[in-house]
Amino acid sequence: MTKKVLVLPGDGIGPEIVGQATRVLDALIENHGLDVTYESALVGGSSYDAHETPLTDEVLAQAKDADAILLGAVGGPKWEQYDISVRPEKALLKLRSELELFGNLRPAILYKQLADASSLKPELVSDLDVLIVRELTGGIYFGQPRGIRTLENGERQGYNTYVYSESEVERIAHVAFKAAMLRDKRVCSVDKANVLEATELWREVMDRVSKEYPEVELTHMYVDNAAMQLVRAPKQFDVxxxxxxxxxxxxxxxxxxxxSIGMLPSASLDANGKGMYEPIHGSAPDIAGQNKANPLATILSVSMLLRHSFGEAELADKIDQAVSTVLDQGLRTADIHTDGDKLVSTTEMGDAVLAALA
Amino acid sequence: MTKKVLVLPGDGIGPEIVGQATRVLDALIENHGLDVTYESALVGGSSYDAHETPLTDEVLAQAKDADAILLGAVGGPKWEQYDISVRPEKALLKLRSELELFGNLRPAILYKQLADASSLKPELVSDLDVLIVRELTGGIYFGQPRGIRTLENGERQGYNTYVYSESEVERIAHVAFKAAMLRDKRVCSVDKANVLEATELWREVMDRVSKEYPEVELTHMYVDNAAMQLVRAPKQFDVxxxxxxxxxxxxxxxxxxxxSIGMLPSASLDANGKGMYEPIHGSAPDIAGQNKANPLATILSVSMLLRHSFGEAELADKIDQAVSTVLDQGLRTADIHTDGDKLVSTTEMGDAVLAALA
Ligand SMILES: [Mg+2]
Ligand SMILES: [Mg+2]
Known part of the structure; x- marks a missing residue:
């Protein structure tokens, strides 16, 4: 059955980078048998300008109806004067909560052609491919009770609650194990189970869910050690x-x-694998409309969309390979440009990816 | 008045590394006018072996009576069979809580001679000198309520409480600002004030206390950005x-x-500047008694002790300089040894530091 994608270009450089990503979608539909249709809608500041809300009910309904969402970026100084309830970022929070997008996939990938951009020694990060799965709608950022209260002795006290129920941990565990099944089949669960009871339960549930994925190796690591290991030897990790x-x-x-933040895609998934895909970088209002932005993170977001929501691993690989090819050709937008490379515009980078796909 | 130091060598390599550190103390007392006496006592597993407790009441009383404490390291497989209440690590927790050592100073320093050991590019970390001040006796690791409860729907839920009162934030703020006054006079306070109310109050109190230190520049950073900035450009930070x-x-x-974890000292301070000083590495039972361990982190702990508890900045600088000198001489214990350096033992490293001090 034909799958539906809702495209939300957003603000700033959003329309430019998403424009190149939809060219990639078009090419896969026309030449590689991808059975997808898509339509575009306003979100964020551009929606506010037209409708006085960053997310209209119509667009929310379209998002619910779609099989996946491709987002550019939202926000900019133009809308910072407005009340926080109608700021562009509110649209993302509402989409996540209304669509129950609790599973955040954050790849840390480094094409070997860009290894010199890292602050780490190139050999430690070249071809890095780690996938971080972050629970996105629970935990201490949403936990109740929370606030600032006055104690009996008159001084104030700030408090928040770190809380996870078994079902919340179970569903993010399934996201992680399913993602691992598409990769090297290794999951490292990060907690502070030696100190925090909330993460003691987290660890127990991870162990239980892992039994449903006998092919996947599960290990556990304390968060302080995980921060050390990421710096010391990041390639040791899969998921x-x-x-x-x-x-x-x-x-x-x-x-x-x-x-190179301009290269990184992300996904936010629901329990059925439906997801919203977007680059991790922002809307970069300072270079908006100048045909300078790097469209590769958005193009790689299309790859993630095909892989994780539509099960099209082969087409996803094709996109990843095309990106590698244009980097091999020495093509670089300004954000990743160094001496000796060929500086290209947003649309020139899109042209090159399309040529590499053909 | 003569200051008193309690020396607690502990377990594993503890006695060997502390042995070299007290030789440094001796030299400063004999030749550089340092007015200090010290006595030694058992702690951790070695205390358990002698008294069936990792910390006797007598040693706790000695610790309370001392002006500063120099600790080696505790623990080892030998004591892992015993009940958690008498494990070596309990001695440290008890010393911290009984002496109210809430202010943890964790320097991240990298002598330029060892810059190649970092996973980061040498120019980004050579001569790194960041001091992280961590609140050690409050926050979510100690917050109540906490536990695992069963919800009405029958599923379990783990919960912890992130909590700070104004007075707790005030006292750690003073530790940070005082430390900054001995350095480059810049404090970066790390929080998640855009999401967590407990850290919103933290930020407010930091701003308030900073007014008492007009020479110190205070900035604020969200914790996720701080993790990024540490990896990207760690030398931007002072405290x-x-x-x-x-x-x-x-x-x-x-x-x-x-x-090079074997090079890093630490301190845990109370409100009056009294502190316990120790290397951040462990007791390394695998190499204990072999005269192989690196004593420099413990020797640098003596430097911190003189600087932060006794106000002896000049003598502290002398020790830091002596450590730099022995590194210039190419002397390396096994943990920091690379081709072309001279491999030395624990005592040979101690000899060299003493010679450099003279
Ligand atoms: Mg730790
Ligand atoms: Mg973040």
Whole structure:
């Protein structure tokens, strides 16, 4: 059956980078038998400008109806003057919660052609391919009770609650093990089970769910050690799975190991594998409309979409390979450009990826 | 007035490395006018073997009576069979809580002579000198309520409480600002104030206390960004201050950036600047008694002790300089040895530091 993708270009460089990603989709539909249709809609600041809300009910309904969502980026100084309830970022939070997108996939991949961009020694990160699976809708960022209260002695106290129920851990465990089945079949679960009871239960549930995936090797690591190991020898990992807060810290740390944020896609999945896919970089309003932005993270988001929501591993591999080919050709947008490379525009990079796909 | 140091060598390599550190103390007392006396006592497994407890009341009283404590390391497989209540590590927890050592100083320093040991490119970490100040006795690791409960729907839920009161934040803020006054006078406070109320109050108190230190520049950074910045450009920081859990993660991450855990000292301070000083590495039972261990982290712990508890910045600089001199001489214990260096034993390294001090 024909799958439906909702395309949400968003703000800033969003329309430019998504424009190149949909060219890739078009090519796969026309020449490689991909059975997909897509339609585009406004989100974020551009939606606010047209409808005074960053996410209309119509677009939310379209998102619910779609089989997957491809997002560019939202936000910019233009909308920072408005009330926080109608800021562009609110659209993403609403999409995540309404669609129950609790499974955040954050790859830290480094094409060997870009290994010099890392702050780590090239041999430690060249061809890095770690997938961090972060629980996105629970844990301490959402836990109740929370707030700032006044104690009997008159001083104030801030408090938050780190909380996970078994079912919350189970569903993110399945996301991690399923992702591992598409890769090297190794999951490292990160917790602080020696100190925090909330993560003691996390570890127990991970062990239990792992029995349903006998081919996957499960190990456990404390979060402080995980931060050390990511810095020391990141290539030791295949899939890492952890809660919302630890995942926030470790996925950003791992992304920075690659040295090129403009290359990294991400996914947020629901329990059925439906997902929203987007680059991890922002809307870069300073270079918007200048045909300078790097479209590769968005193009790689299409690859993730095909792999994780549509089961099209071969077409996903094709995209990944095309990106590698254009890097081999020495083509670089400004964000990843160094002496000796050929500086190209957003559309020139898109042209090159399409040529490499053909 | 003569200051008193309690020396607790502990287990494994503890007695060997502390033996070299006390030789340094002796030299400073005899030749450089340091007005200090010290006595030694058992702690950890060695205390258990003699008294069936890892920390006797007598030693605890000695610790309370001392002006500073120099610790080696505790633990080893020999004592893992015993009940958790009498394990060697319990001695450290009890010393910290009884002496209210809430202010953990974790330097991430990398002598330029060892820059190649880092996983980062040498120019990014050579001469690194970051001090991470971690709150050690509060936050989520100690917060109540905590546990695993059964919900009405029958599933279990794990929960912990991230909690800080104003007075707890105030006292760690003073530790950080005082430490910064001895350095480059810059403090970066790390929180997640955009999401966690407990750290919103943290940020507010940091701002308030900073007014008492007008010479010190205070900045704020979210914890996920801090993890990125440590990996990207660690030399941008002078002092970082953060809560117990974030400090656990970031201090270990920063330590690993140096590539040589065997070189790093630490301190745990009370509100009056009294402290316990120890290397961050463990008791290394596999090489205990073989005269192989690296004594430099313990010798640098003496430097920290003089600087932070006794106000002897000049003598502390002298020790730091002596360590740099022996590294210049190409002397390396096994843990930091590479081709072309001269491999030395624990005592030979101690000899060289003493010669450099003279
Ligand atoms: Mg983040
Ligand atoms: Mg730790």
């Amino acid at each position: 890492m799975v952890t809660g919302n807060m630890f995942g926030d810290i470790l996925s950003d740390c791992a992304a920075m190991l690659t040295g | 970082m201050v953060t809560g117990n859990m974030f400090g656990d993660i970031l201090s270990d991450c920063a330590a690993m950036l140096t590539g």
